Structures are given as structure tokens and as C-alpha cells.
Amino acid sequence: MKKILSLVLVLCLVLSLGACKKADDKKASDGYEIALVTDVGNIDDKSFNQGAWEGVKKYAEDTQRTYNYYRPSEDSTEARVETIKQAIDKGAKVVVCPGYLFEDAIYEVQDQFSNVQFLLLDGEPHTADYATYKTAANTHNILYKEEQAGYLAGYAAVKEGYRKLGFLGGMDVPAVIRYGYGFVQGADAAAQELGVAGDVSVKYWYCGGFAPTDDIKTKMSGWYTDGTEVIFSCGGGIYLSCTAAAEAAGKKVIGVDVDQSAESATIITSAMKELANSVVLALTDLYKNGGTWPADLSGKTSVLGAVENCVGLPTATWSMKNFTVDEYKTLFEKVKNGSIAISNATDAAPSVAIAVDYQN
Amino acid sequence: MKNFFKSKTFISILASVLSIVAGLIIGFILLIVFNPPYALGGLKSIATAGFSRADKLAKVLYQAAPLIMTGLSVGFAFKTGLFNIGATGQYTVGAFCALVCGIQFQLPWWVCILAAMIGGAIWGFIPGICKALFNVNEVITSIMFNWLGLFMVNLCINNMPKMLADFWGASNKDRTGALASANPSAIIPKAGLDKLLGSNYMNISIFLTIGIAILIYVILEKMTFGYELKACGFNKDASIYAGINAKRNIVLSMVISGALAGIGGGIYYLSGTAQYTIVKSLLSMGFNGIPVALLGASSPIGIIFAAIFISYIQVGGEALQPEYAKEIIDIIIAVIIYLSAFSLLVKNILGRFFKGDTSNVNDEGAAAIKAAPVAVPAGEKSGESAGEPVGVPVGEPAGEPAPGDTGEKAVPVSDADVNKEEGGDQ
Amino acid sequence: MSDYVIEMLNITKRFPGIIANDNITLQLKKGEVHALLGENGAGKSTLMSVLFGLYQPEEGCIKKNGEVVKINDPNDANALHIGMVHQHFKLVECFTVLDNIILGVEPNKMGFLQKKEARQKVIDLSEKYGLKVDPDALIEDISVGMQQRVEILKMLYRDNEILIFDEPTAVLTPQEIDELMEIMRGFKAEGKSILFITHKLNEIMAVADRCTVLRKGKYMGTVNVAETTKEELSRMMVGRNVNFKVDKKDILPGKLVFKAEHVSVPSKLHKKNAVNDVSLEVHAGEIVCLAGIEGNGQTEFVQGITGLTKMSEGRLELLGKDITNASIREKSKMGMSHIPEDRHKHGLVLDYSLEENLVLQQYWEPRFQHHGFIDKKAVRDYAEKLIDEFDVRSGQGPITTARSMSGGNQQNAIIAREISKEPELLVAVQPTRGLDVGAIEYIHKQLVRERDEGKAVLLVSLELDEVMNVSDRILVMYEGEIVGEFDPKQVTVQELGLYMAGARRQTGKGGRA
Structure with missing residues (x-):
């Protein structure tokens, strides 16, 4: 008897919950028009998934479109393909895929679903063996001008008063190299302006991975002990090793990709890609063109930077004292209008007046 | 027919079905709790998604194959009185050996599977030998070997440049190279099944594992x-006393159990779709072998169906997106699987309900779970002379607590007094 | 006021397909020792379960002091002051005696234990009935006899008036049995009523006032013990005349079959040897009996010679061949059969079917397997032959799970298996333990038959009746050594008892070795 009673109570509870919820589920029947498929993590990963999701959400809510996100069952291309298909099954017209992990997957689905539009962030579709690259007409890729973000960070660090800098890259892939060389160029420019080029030095190293390891931490601790004041930690989870070393040494770190200031008190600023902005921009263009990619985007790759407000430093969580937000804004405008030229070359190190110690 | 309904097999099947139903009901309640308007559709998609399309079926079979292997691994150990909680470690080491053969040494797929088997066997051998020689509980050793296996594999892969994806053209090195670019001959043949079902997931491994399950059945029941x-395992x-070399058999059981899990790891990563990712958490495929074995009552044939069922539920669960978040789906799937594993308990209850022979129902999980007190069972003769159904789930006579009672006998009077009645009938 | 403190009137309890209790009446007078006699499976346990409320009878009623009472669960029985000492004690090994006694009825103030009062009560009770129990001893440290007394104290502590003893003597030494009988008489004098479940006729004759006999679920009658005989009781219990005397013809021992020289086996319990320099010989056509009180090394000796534990010293010879270092399987192949002491632990794989158990020692022989595949038909045929020959009774024949068989038939199956191996030496350890009169008689016959067929039999027994009746030669073991060798025809039970208790020893006796 007690069991029946408790069951009834549970059902009542459940139904009342149901009644509360009903209100905001008005548009479910036709599925979800804009879909985000996460690479493997969740939409609160403080990285690509989250940035892209914020963009999707903002655009869809502003324009009253249905949207939702999907997470693959496992970390494999096949699972991502499967999840993209599921999103399409559920009515997706546009599928946003953040991260290079989707390169193979998009390659596979773009021709299968030619009436669905794909937006690939930070990658270009290719076969699993990298033999063939192809971006179909219903796909648009977005890459970022990492060198601009790196430049801003390097410039800010020197202006803030740091003289001994470090650059910790993940792997020497183009995106990371652009960040690094941009950082060096920015530091150089600031040093020359201040006339302290002789004092500023950069230690520069790719650790070879995107996962935190004790080796990285040891090496970073060494840098800090040698006098390095701030390190630009550029790649995935390696910032964890870097902030750990910084916390122990009482030194500073610069974050990457998104505003990482909440991760550690040692992070003074972050060289950001504004993923949300870029997603909103792309989706706006898409819908302006009636739901398909306009000719200048269709099958093409855009490289977005300061002009599109897709790179930058976080002004909302500004913590630097000597280098102010206003100074930053001035600098940003110069980058934006092209009066500051930043090289995006990745084949050779930029020639600069400051000392750069490239380590292996 | 009447006998069939009282048979152990029937009770086992019924128990599993009832547990599944119970799991689905609780799952449904959770669906209602998390997102009421979609609950019914959600339940429907759990129940039907796996067979709704050929490529979904392919996914079911793709996931079922390694599950069958880890289920067999755990079930085989149960049958022989061991609790192999180390299936996940053996699975990982098996996967590693397969990938090393496939990527580093560029060997064909069947050699890789043999290597996976050997790798898993070695990882089972060590807990086995510790148990046999030093009487170290295999649960403890194999849990430690799960982690040892995981980190050893991660360490090795990290230090084998040729194994990593970036060696084969990719930009990342947090995972092994895709077999498609590293060594297509190491991918388990698809035999046209991928075309038939329209999914890259599909290959012949499901048939391979069913064959192995039948082989295990033959070994256990016929040899x-x-x-x-x-x-x-039983005693x-x-x-x-009967002159069997028990120590040797403990080691052999663990070796075979490990080999089975190792093959599971091999076939999963040789499917060509999965890449081993360097993470710091144990792979769930190995642990899922435990509910598979419990649901399948440790019978190799039962395990085939249990694995397909659990895989089916997982595919069905994925279909709940996006109305339910992935995390919630994982909870719902886990609840269903967890309750399904209660089949052992249900079986005991059913055994009493049918007044049948409950003696054997606790064998498989006995190593794992101290289930409800197993009655000293009554004899049974086609319904004509059930003995005294002693061991009803009642407390102690005289209302005393039974602190010293380990729960195996709830007989109020002499246990030597178990029925001899049928003796009188004859 | 009724004469009877508890009456179970016309109790009928049916289970599907069987009537476990058929119109049974049991009336217990105040201040009497009432024996409940019956073979295994006669319905004693069902009747007691009814009394404790575990089962509700279909017919009949239970009266306490003449008034009908309803007993729905064991708590009701407890409230009626009915208590029971189980055959298998329900004690927490790592608790003290006192803790065990108060467990479940702990005296407390606001959740804090108040042991002082309880302790005094236990000490008082212990003194009153001469139980000599130390309330602070740990259960794991005290003897089985003492543990039983703790169980008794548990009943007394709860002020039980009706005390039920379930096969209380099965685990006791002869001396302890005598003491228990004395304790029971003390209870009787105090006006407590005792229900004494047993199938040992000697004990009934010694202590009981009246005896109720059950057979196959039916009520056979209640008799005054003073007016009956053992033979009469056993006829009521078994339904036929039971021959207590084992018939066996005199035959001369033949060739030497088994020789053990200077065997020592380390103890698992303490640092000393459990078996110390024991030598003995067993010849064809003789039953040599190792007698002694439990725990004097007999078990270890047998485990040592059969290979279940390692001997630290000694040499074994079977039919002239050295088998000291032979494996169990090799010994078995060479003609050693072993009926183990613990049939559940060693003798059977309880979860295997009867047929699988019947080939436990022989499944590997070519006749039962081909290339590693078991020949199920050969096993089935062999099992059916044995079941037939040895009259092993079970629910479903060869496919019955061993666990579901009665103790007697389990033992029967082991004996069938071991004897059918046609061994040269049969080692039988307490083969009749826990069995009823009919089964004991049968097993004795089998042992004698083996002997008559010229096999050597080494019997370990704790039952003096068995020792005297069955054996051709008696070796008494005391503290791991053989202290005397006797011809059963020329020795009395009393004399044996003195040797078993260590009061006497022959010098230079070592079993003819």
C-alpha cells in the first residue's frame, strides 16, 4: 500500500514538473534548425565548444530560430558523423562544428547532405589520410588570425612592464606558430616603442602536445626560476602545467583561445579567438542569403581577425594596471585598420630587435 | 513443457526480462522527471531506435562485439569462481597490443587480434598467479592492474612516435593514428557488410565474437x-580433493578471461573507426562487461543477447539527443543497465516463487555479490514432491538477530534435516 | 490450567506435492524433557518452523498453557518464552560471550550500553545451572561445548521457559555430552520444559521423560521413555527392525596394503604438530579404526596421508610403492579412495549435478571423455548404474543438483563414488556423521562388504558404538599421537574412554609399525 502511495506521489510530482516545463517547449515539433555538434567535450568546456555554442545560442535567440546541441557517443570520426546525421534527422538545416577534429567528418557528410549547410570552425575538410582537401559548396570554414591575437598579447605584456617573456606552444602546427610569432612581433613592437628592446627577451618552446604533463611543469618552473616573468601558454590543457608552475613561483601566465582568467589568478590576460562573434557573423550572412552560403563563403575558408572583431584580449576581465583598456583599444584599432602590419608567415621566424631564444 | 517452465533456464530468462522491464520503468520515470513532454517519445526511441534503421543496427552490432568479449571475460571468470573486475585493464592492454602490431609493425588484422588476445591474457595472468600462489584477492590485484594497464599503455604510446596520429599526417598526437591512413590492412574486414547496412561501423567482428562465445560454451559445458x-569455481x-590442480586452474581461468577481454579491446580499435585516445580514465567497455555477464547469467549464449541488448539500449539512448543532454542519457542508460544486472536477485526470488531448485542460481554472481540468502533448497521432482521450502526470507527464530549467520542458511532446524521426503515416496 | 505448557495439536502442513506434517500432535508438559525423534526429513524441522511462526499450518492449533495462541513470526515465539539452541550456533565470533548473550536485547540508557546489570545476570545464571561460562571470553577462543552453553545462556537470559535443543550433542565430546545431560536435568528441576530434537537413541534413554516419534511426516506416537526400549523406539522411527550389531564374519587380515611411517603434520591452529610421529599399517581385509575425541589429530592425519595438506615428515607406502610425494590424483589412480570428513567442503561440488559428482574422481578416464570432450552418455550410464546399485535417492535422478539432496543421500553418493572406484585402500572419515539410524546401518554394511572383499579400510570415527561394532583393530589417538592399540573384542568402551581422554597410554605402541 505504501509503495502504491509513494508511486502516486512521485507521479504527481512528475506531472507538476511537466506542467511547469511545457511553456518553453513550443517549437519542438519541427526539430531544431541550427545544430551544434560538440567535438567530444561538452558545451561548457571553456573552449571551442562553449564559444561556438554561445554564438549559436545568441544568433538563434535573436532571430527566433530553433537550435540545440548534440554530443557524440565517443571520440571518433565515425561517432561525429553519426551525430551530425542525427542532428540532420532532427531537422537541422545548419550544423556548426567547432574544432579541427571535425575535418574528416565534414568531408564525409558534406556531399551526402548537400541541402544542409555546414560551418566548420578552425579547420578545413579533408580525408582521413590527409590526401584530399575539399570544401563543398554547402560548407564554410572559418580560420582565425592567431598572429593578431598573439601580437596583442605580446604587446600588452611588454607595455605592462614585463621584460622577460616566455612562449609555451603545444605543437608546431600553423595555428600555434601564428600565435607564437605574433606574440614575438607584438613584444618587439612594444619594446621598440618604449626603447627597451635590449632588455626584452622571449624564451620560445613547443612542448609537443596539448595535454598537461609534469615535464612541461618542470621546464616552466625552470624558466620562472631563471627570471621569466610571464609565459604565454598556447595550446589545449597545457596551461594547467604552466599555471601550476606560475603559482609555485609567484609569476604570471597569458591564456589562449578564450578568456581563461577564471582558471587561475596567475592569468593576466588571454589571446582570444572570439568564436561566438564569428559564428554569429557567419550565420547572419547565411540567413541573409536565404539559408545557403553566399558565393563568397560557399566552399571557401574565411580567415577572421581584428577587422571582424574575432580576435582580441578580454576587456571585461581586464587586470593589467600599466597597460590600460583605452590604450588597448587604440592598439586594436590600429591592428584593425591595418596601420600595424603583422606577418602571418609560419615558415620563418619574424626578424625582431628583441632577443628570442628558440628552444627544442 | 511444464518442466521447461520450472527449469533454471526459463527462470534465468524470465528474471532477466523482468529486470529489463524494471529498468525501463525506472528509466521512463527519469525521462519524465528530466523532460516530461518528450518522455513517451524518448522511451519509444530507446526501445526502437536500435532497429529503426540499418545503420543504427550496425552501430548496435559494432558496440555489441567488444561488449560480448568483456561480458564473456567477466562471465567466464564468474563461472570459475573468480571476479575479474580487471576486464577493463585487460581490454586496454589488448587494444594496445593490437594497435602496436597494426600501426608500429604494419601487420594484418588477424595477427593484431592474436596480439590483443596475448596482451589481455598476460594482464589476466598476473592477478591469476598472485591469487594462486599467494592467495591475493583477484579483485584487488585486477583493480590495480586496470590502472597499471592504462598508464602503461599511455606511457608507451606517448613514447612511440610512430603510433601517434601526427606521424600519419594529423596535427594531433593525443591519440593513435587512424588505421585508414596508418595501415588499412589492420582494419577488420567488412565483407561488404558496411555497404549492406550503410555504415562504416559494420565489420565481421560480431560474427567473430559470437563464434568465440560458442567456443567458450563448448569448453565450459562439454569438455x-x-x-x-x-x-x-564452485568448490x-x-x-x-578430486585431484584437480586448482592453482593451475585459477591461473588458466584468469588467463582465458584476460584473453577474452583483450580480444574485445582488439576488435574495437581495429574496427577502423575508433582511435585510442590518451586519457586518464578507465575505459567503460571493460566495466560494462560486468552487467552484461550478470544479465546474461554468465552463460556464454546469454551473454551474446545481453551484450546486444545493452548496446541496443545505448544506441537507443543516443537517439534521445537533443531533448535530453548527453549526461542525462548516460544516467538513464546506466540505471537501466544497473537494474538489469539485478536479474540475479530476481532469479532468487523467482526460484522461490516457482518452488523450483534455487540451488544453482547464485553460482555466477556468488563471487561478485553476496546476494540474498540462498536457501538450502528443497528437492524437486517434477512438481510432485517439493521438499520443505526452507529458507524463507524470514528472520531468526525466537526473534533473535542472527549476527553469526552468514546468510547461507535460514533454516530454523537442523540443516541435515533437509528433505529426505522423496526417499519416502519412492 | 492445563497440564501442558505447549501443545501443538493436529498440525498439518502441506507443501506442493507433499505433506510435511500430517496431523501431528506434540504436547510438552511443564518440567519435562521431551524428545522429538525422527529420521532426517521426517518433518521435525517443519514442525519446529511452525512453532516459531515461520510457517502457518493448514490445520491444527498451538496452545500455550491451554490457551490457543497465534504465532506469526519468531518474535511472537520469543514473547511466549520459547527459545532454541540451533545445531549451528548463531554467534558473533569476535564478540565476547556477554556481548553475544545481550545481542538483540541490549540494555541501554539513551542508546548507551548498560552492561553491568546484564553481566551480573549472566554470571548468576551461569552459576545457578553450573554452566561455568566466562562472560568476557571471546567466542572464537572458547570450545564448541562452551559456545553451546552461550547459546543456552542466551535463552535463559531472555527468560525462556520452553527450551528447544536441536541435535545438541552432534558437536560434543562424550564428556561434554554427559555434562549437557546434567545441565538439562538441572533445567528440568527448575521447572523449565525441554524439547530435545535428536536421532540418537542413547541420549533419549539417558535424559528424556517422554518421546514423540515422527516418520515421513506422520505422527507415530508418544511414549514414556521409562517404559520403552531402544529397539522399540528405532522401530517406530524407521519402520522396521534395526540391527545395531554389525554382522561380520571373522576373516584373517591379508597382505599389507598401506603403511604410514613416522607421519607428522603441522597444525593450522598452533605451532605444535597436529600429528606427531604416527605410524600405522592397514592390511587387506581389515578395518582399522582411528578412535579419539575430535581434534586430536585424526583429521590432520587423514589429510596428510591423502594429500589435502602437506606432511612435514613421514613416509607413505601403498601396495609396496612409495607414495609419499605422489599427488592426490596419483594416489587416487593407485587405489586410494577417500570418503572425506566434510562432505560439503570436500566430498561434493554441491552445485554440480549428481552425475557430475559421481564422476568427480574419474571424469578424466578415457571411458568418460574423448579428446577432452566429456562423453555425457557414458557419464549418465555410469551414474544410473551407481544410483541403482547404491540406492542413491534424489529428486530428479542423475541431473539432481547435489545441494538439493538430503545429507544421507549425499553421503551415499560419495560412498558409491569412492567404493565403485574399486580401491585397494578406503579411507573413511566419520562416514556416518549426522546420519540417521537407517543410513548408518547401511553405510556400516558397505564398509564391511569392502573389507570382506579383501580391501583395506581405514576408518576414523568419533562414535564409540561405531568404533566397537565395525572395526577389526582400534588405534586410539590422543594429542596427535597413537596412545593405544586394541582388539575390539577384548576392550570395553570405558577403557577406550580413558585412553581417548589421555588418562592412560600404552608404551611403545605405534600401530604395529
């Missing part, structure tokens, strides 16, 4: 070797 292994002392 002297299986007879010895089971005897050791080690009696098997020693």
Missing part, C-alpha cells in the same frame, strides 16, 4: 577442461 574449471576444496 573436461570446463568441468575442472567450474568445479574449482575449490572439493576439486583439490
Whole structure:
């Protein structure tokens, strides 16, 4: 008897919950028009998934479109393909895929679903063996001008008063190299302006991975002990090793990709890609063109930077004292209008007046 | 027919079905709690998604194959009185050996699977030998070996440049190279099944694993070797008394159990779709072998169906997106699987309900779970002379607590007094 | 006021397909020792379960002091002051005696234990009935006899008036049995009523006032013990005349079959040897009996010679061949059969079917397997032959799970298996333990038959009746050594008892070795 009673109570509870919820589920029947498929993590990963999701959400809510996100069952291309298909099954017209992990997957689905539009962030579709690259007409890729973000960070660090800098890259892939060389160029420019080029030095190293390891931490601790004041930690989870070393040494770190200031008190600023902005921009263009990619985007790759407000430093969580937000804004405008030229070359190190110690 | 309804097989099947139903009901309640308007559709998609399309079916079979192997691994150990909680470690090491053969040494797929088998066997051998020689509980050793296996594999892969994806053209090195670019001959043949079902997931591994399950069935049920292994599992002392080398059999059980899990790891990563990712958490495929084995009542044939079922539920669960978040789906799937594993308990209850022979129902999980007190069972003769159904789930006579009672006998009077009634009937 | 403190009137309890209790009446007078006699499976346990409320009878009623009472669960029985000492004690090993006694009825103030009062009560009770129990001893440290007394104290502590003893003597030494009988008489004098479940006729004759006999679920009658005989009781219990005297013809021992020289086996319990320099010989056509009180090394000796534990010293010879280092399987092949002491632990794989158990020692022989595949038909045929020959009774024949068989038939199956191996030496350890009169008689016959067929039999027994009746030669073991060798025809039970208790020893006796 007690069991029946408790069951009834549970059902009542459940139904009342149901009644509360009903209100905001008005548009479910036709599925979800804009879909985000996460690479493997969740939409609160403080990285690509989250940035892209914020963009999707903002655009869809502003324009009253249905949207939702999907997470693959496992970390494999096949699972991502499967999840993209599921999103399409559920009515997706546009599928946003953040991260290079989707390169193979998009390659596979773009021709299968030619009436669905794909937006690939930070990658270009290719076969699993990298033999063939192809971006179909219903796909648009977005890459970022990492060198601009790196430049801003390097410039800010020197202006803030740091003289001994470090650059910790993940792997020497183009995106990371652009960040690094941009950082060096920015530091150089600031040093020359201040006339302290002789004092500023950069230690520069790719650790070879995107996962935190004790080796990285040891090496970073060494840098800090040698006098390095701030390190630009550029790649995935390696910032964890870097902030750990910084916390122990009482030194500073610069974050990457998104505003990482909440991760550690040692992070003074972050060289950001504004993923949300870029997603909103792309989706706006898409819908302006009636739901398909306009000719200048269709099958093409855009490289977005300061002009599109897709790179930058976080002004909302500004913590630097000597280098102010206003100074930053001035600098940003110069980058934006092209009066500051930043090289995006990745084949050779930029020639600069400051000392750069490239380590292996 | 009447006998069939009282048979152990029937009770086992019924128990599993009832547990599944119970799991689905609780799952449904959770669906209602998390997102009421979609609950019914959600339940429907759990129940039907797996067979709704050919490529979904392919996914079911793709996931079922390694599950069958880890289920067999755990179930085989149960049958022989061991609790192999180390299936996940053996699975990982098996996967590693397969990938090393496939990527580093560029060997064909069947050699890779043999390597996976050997790798898993070695990882089972060590807990086995510790148990046999030093009487170290295999649960503890194999849990430690799960982590040892995981980190050893991560360490090795990290230090084998040729194994990593970036060697084969990719930009990342947090995972092994895709077999498609590294060594297509290491991918398990698809035999046209991928075209038939329209999914890259599909290959012949499901048939391979079913074959292995049947082989295990034959070993356990038809061979002297299986007879010895089971005897050791049921009663080690009696098997020693019968001249069986119990220590050798413990080691062999763990070796075979490990080999089975190792093959599971091999076939999963040789499917060509999965890449081993360097993470710091144990792979769930190995642990999922435990509910598979419990649901399948440790019977190799039952395990085939249990694995397909659990895989089916997982595919069905994925279909709940996006109305339910992935995390919630994982909870719902886990609840269903968890309750399904209660089949052992249900079986005991059913056994009493049918007044049948409950003696054997606790064998498989006995190593794992101290289930409800197993009655000293009554004899049974086609319904004509059930003995005294002693061991009803009642407390102690005289209302005393039974602190010293280990729960195996709830007989109020002499246990030597168990029915001899049928003796009188004859 | 009724004469009877508890009456179970016309109790009928049916289970599907069987009537476990058929119109049974049991009336217990105040201040009497009432024996409940019956073979295994006669319905004693069902009747007691009814009394404790575990089962509700279909017919009949239970009266306490003449008034009908309803007993729905064991708590009701407890409230009626009915208590029971189980055959298998329900004690927490790592608790003290006192803790065990108060467990479940702990005296407390606001959740804090108040042991002082309880302790005094236990000490008082212990003194009153001469139980000599130390309330602070740990259960794991005290003897089985003492543990039983703790169980008794548990009943007394709860002020039980009706005390039920379930096969209380099965685990006791002869001396302890005598003491228990004395304790029971003390209870009787105090006006407590005792229900004494047993199938040992000697004990009934010694202590009981009246005896109720059950057979196959039916009520056979209640008799005054003073007016009956053992033979009469056993006829009521078994339904036929039971021959207590084992018939066996005199035959001369033949060739030497088994020789053990200077065997020592380390103890698992303490640092000393459990078996110390024991030598003995067993010849064809003789039953040599190792007698002694439990725990004097007999078990270890047998485990040592059969290979279940390692001997630290000694040499074994079977039919002239050295088998000291032979494996169990090799010994078995060479003609050693072993009926183990613990049939559940060693003798059977309880979860295997009867047929699988019947080939436990022989499944590997070519006749039962081909290339590793078991020949199920050969096993089935062999099992059916044995079941037939040895009259092993079970629910479903060869496919019955061993666990579901009665103790007697389990033992029967082991004996069938071991004897059918046609061994040269049969080692039988307490083969009749826990069995009823009919089964004991049968097993004795089998042992004698083996002997008559010229096999050597080494019997370990704790039952003096068995020792005297069955054996051709008696070796008494005390503290791991053989202290005397006797011809059963020329020795009395009393004399044996003195040797078993260590009060006497022959010098230079070592079993003819």
C-alpha cells in the first residue's frame, strides 16, 4: 500500500514538473534548425565548444530560430558523423562544428547532405589520410588570425612592464606558430616603442602536445626560476602545467583561445579567438542569403581577425594596471585598420630587435 | 513443457526480462522527471531506435562485439569462481597490443587480434598467479592492474612516435593514428557488410565474437577442461580433493578471461573507426562487461543477447539527443543497465516463487555479490514432491538477530534435516 | 490450567506435492524433557518452523498453557518464552560471550550500553545451572561445548521457559555430552520444559521423560521413555527392525596394503604438530579404526596421508610403492579412495549435478571423455548404474543438483563414488556423521562388504558404538599421537574412554609399525 502511495506521489510530482516545463517547449515539433555538434567535450568546456555554442545560442535567440546541441557517443570520426546525421534527422538545416577534429567528418557528410549547410570552425575538410582537401559548396570554414591575437598579447605584456617573456606552444602546427610569432612581433613592437628592446627577451618552446604533463611543469618552473616573468601558454590543457608552475613561483601566465582568467589568478590576460562573434557573423550572412552560403563563403575558408572583431584580449576581465583598456583599444584599432602590419608567415621566424631564444 | 517452465533456464530468462522491464520503468520515470513532454517519445526511441534503421543496427552490432568479449571475460571468470573486475585493464592492454602490431609493425588484422588476445591474457595472468600462489584477492590485484594497464599503455604510446596520429599526417598526437591512413590492412574486414547496412561501423567482428562465445560454451559445458574449471569455481576444496590442480586452474581461468577481454579491446580499435585516445580514465567497455555477464547469467549464449541488448539500449539512448543532454542519457542508460544486472536477485526470488531448485542460481554472481540468502533448497521432482521450502526470507527464530549467520542458511532446524521426503515416496 | 505448557495439536502442513506434517500432535508438559525423534526429513524441522511462526499450518492449533495462541513470526515465539539452541550456533565470533548473550536485547540508557546489570545476570545464571561460562571470553577462543552453553545462556537470559535443543550433542565430546545431560536435568528441576530434537537413541534413554516419534511426516506416537526400549523406539522411527550389531564374519587380515611411517603434520591452529610421529599399517581385509575425541589429530592425519595438506615428515607406502610425494590424483589412480570428513567442503561440488559428482574422481578416464570432450552418455550410464546399485535417492535422478539432496543421500553418493572406484585402500572419515539410524546401518554394511572383499579400510570415527561394532583393530589417538592399540573384542568402551581422554597410554605402541 505504501509503495502504491509513494508511486502516486512521485507521479504527481512528475506531472507538476511537466506542467511547469511545457511553456518553453513550443517549437519542438519541427526539430531544431541550427545544430551544434560538440567535438567530444561538452558545451561548457571553456573552449571551442562553449564559444561556438554561445554564438549559436545568441544568433538563434535573436532571430527566433530553433537550435540545440548534440554530443557524440565517443571520440571518433565515425561517432561525429553519426551525430551530425542525427542532428540532420532532427531537422537541422545548419550544423556548426567547432574544432579541427571535425575535418574528416565534414568531408564525409558534406556531399551526402548537400541541402544542409555546414560551418566548420578552425579547420578545413579533408580525408582521413590527409590526401584530399575539399570544401563543398554547402560548407564554410572559418580560420582565425592567431598572429593578431598573439601580437596583442605580446604587446600588452611588454607595455605592462614585463621584460622577460616566455612562449609555451603545444605543437608546431600553423595555428600555434601564428600565435607564437605574433606574440614575438607584438613584444618587439612594444619594446621598440618604449626603447627597451635590449632588455626584452622571449624564451620560445613547443612542448609537443596539448595535454598537461609534469615535464612541461618542470621546464616552466625552470624558466620562472631563471627570471621569466610571464609565459604565454598556447595550446589545449597545457596551461594547467604552466599555471601550476606560475603559482609555485609567484609569476604570471597569458591564456589562449578564450578568456581563461577564471582558471587561475596567475592569468593576466588571454589571446582570444572570439568564436561566438564569428559564428554569429557567419550565420547572419547565411540567413541573409536565404539559408545557403553566399558565393563568397560557399566552399571557401574565411580567415577572421581584428577587422571582424574575432580576435582580441578580454576587456571585461581586464587586470593589467600599466597597460590600460583605452590604450588597448587604440592598439586594436590600429591592428584593425591595418596601420600595424603583422606577418602571418609560419615558415620563418619574424626578424625582431628583441632577443628570442628558440628552444627544442 | 511444464518442466521447461520450472527449469533454471526459463527462470534465468524470465528474471532477466523482468529486470529489463524494471529498468525501463525506472528509466521512463527519469525521462519524465528530466523532460516530461518528450518522455513517451524518448522511451519509444530507446526501445526502437536500435532497429529503426540499418545503420543504427550496425552501430548496435559494432558496440555489441567488444561488449560480448568483456561480458564473456567477466562471465567466464564468474563461472570459475573468480571476479575479474580487471576486464577493463585487460581490454586496454589488448587494444594496445593490437594497435602496436597494426600501426608500429604494419601487420594484418588477424595477427593484431592474436596480439590483443596475448596482451589481455598476460594482464589476466598476473592477478591469476598472485591469487594462486599467494592467495591475493583477484579483485584487488585486477583493480590495480586496470590502472597499471592504462598508464602503461599511455606511457608507451606517448613514447612511440610512430603510433601517434601526427606521424600519419594529423596535427594531433593525443591519440593513435587512424588505421585508414596508418595501415588499412589492420582494419577488420567488412565483407561488404558496411555497404549492406550503410555504415562504416559494420565489420565481421560480431560474427567473430559470437563464434568465440560458442567456443567458450563448448569448453565450459562439454569438455573436461570446463568441468575442472567450474568445479574449482564452485568448490575449490572439493576439486583439490578430486585431484584437480586448482592453482593451475585459477591461473588458466584468469588467463582465458584476460584473453577474452583483450580480444574485445582488439576488435574495437581495429574496427577502423575508433582511435585510442590518451586519457586518464578507465575505459567503460571493460566495466560494462560486468552487467552484461550478470544479465546474461554468465552463460556464454546469454551473454551474446545481453551484450546486444545493452548496446541496443545505448544506441537507443543516443537517439534521445537533443531533448535530453548527453549526461542525462548516460544516467538513464546506466540505471537501466544497473537494474538489469539485478536479474540475479530476481532469479532468487523467482526460484522461490516457482518452488523450483534455487540451488544453482547464485553460482555466477556468488563471487561478485553476496546476494540474498540462498536457501538450502528443497528437492524437486517434477512438481510432485517439493521438499520443505526452507529458507524463507524470514528472520531468526525466537526473534533473535542472527549476527553469526552468514546468510547461507535460514533454516530454523537442523540443516541435515533437509528433505529426505522423496526417499519416502519412492 | 492445563497440564501442558505447549501443545501443538493436529498440525498439518502441506507443501506442493507433499505433506510435511500430517496431523501431528506434540504436547510438552511443564518440567519435562521431551524428545522429538525422527529420521532426517521426517518433518521435525517443519514442525519446529511452525512453532516459531515461520510457517502457518493448514490445520491444527498451538496452545500455550491451554490457551490457543497465534504465532506469526519468531518474535511472537520469543514473547511466549520459547527459545532454541540451533545445531549451528548463531554467534558473533569476535564478540565476547556477554556481548553475544545481550545481542538483540541490549540494555541501554539513551542508546548507551548498560552492561553491568546484564553481566551480573549472566554470571548468576551461569552459576545457578553450573554452566561455568566466562562472560568476557571471546567466542572464537572458547570450545564448541562452551559456545553451546552461550547459546543456552542466551535463552535463559531472555527468560525462556520452553527450551528447544536441536541435535545438541552432534558437536560434543562424550564428556561434554554427559555434562549437557546434567545441565538439562538441572533445567528440568527448575521447572523449565525441554524439547530435545535428536536421532540418537542413547541420549533419549539417558535424559528424556517422554518421546514423540515422527516418520515421513506422520505422527507415530508418544511414549514414556521409562517404559520403552531402544529397539522399540528405532522401530517406530524407521519402520522396521534395526540391527545395531554389525554382522561380520571373522576373516584373517591379508597382505599389507598401506603403511604410514613416522607421519607428522603441522597444525593450522598452533605451532605444535597436529600429528606427531604416527605410524600405522592397514592390511587387506581389515578395518582399522582411528578412535579419539575430535581434534586430536585424526583429521590432520587423514589429510596428510591423502594429500589435502602437506606432511612435514613421514613416509607413505601403498601396495609396496612409495607414495609419499605422489599427488592426490596419483594416489587416487593407485587405489586410494577417500570418503572425506566434510562432505560439503570436500566430498561434493554441491552445485554440480549428481552425475557430475559421481564422476568427480574419474571424469578424466578415457571411458568418460574423448579428446577432452566429456562423453555425457557414458557419464549418465555410469551414474544410473551407481544410483541403482547404491540406492542413491534424489529428486530428479542423475541431473539432481547435489545441494538439493538430503545429507544421507549425499553421503551415499560419495560412498558409491569412492567404493565403485574399486580401491585397494578406503579411507573413511566419520562416514556416518549426522546420519540417521537407517543410513548408518547401511553405510556400516558397505564398509564391511569392502573389507570382506579383501580391501583395506581405514576408518576414523568419533562414535564409540561405531568404533566397537565395525572395526577389526582400534588405534586410539590422543594429542596427535597413537596412545593405544586394541582388539575390539577384548576392550570395553570405558577403557577406550580413558585412553581417548589421555588418562592412560600404552608404551611403545605405534600401530604395529
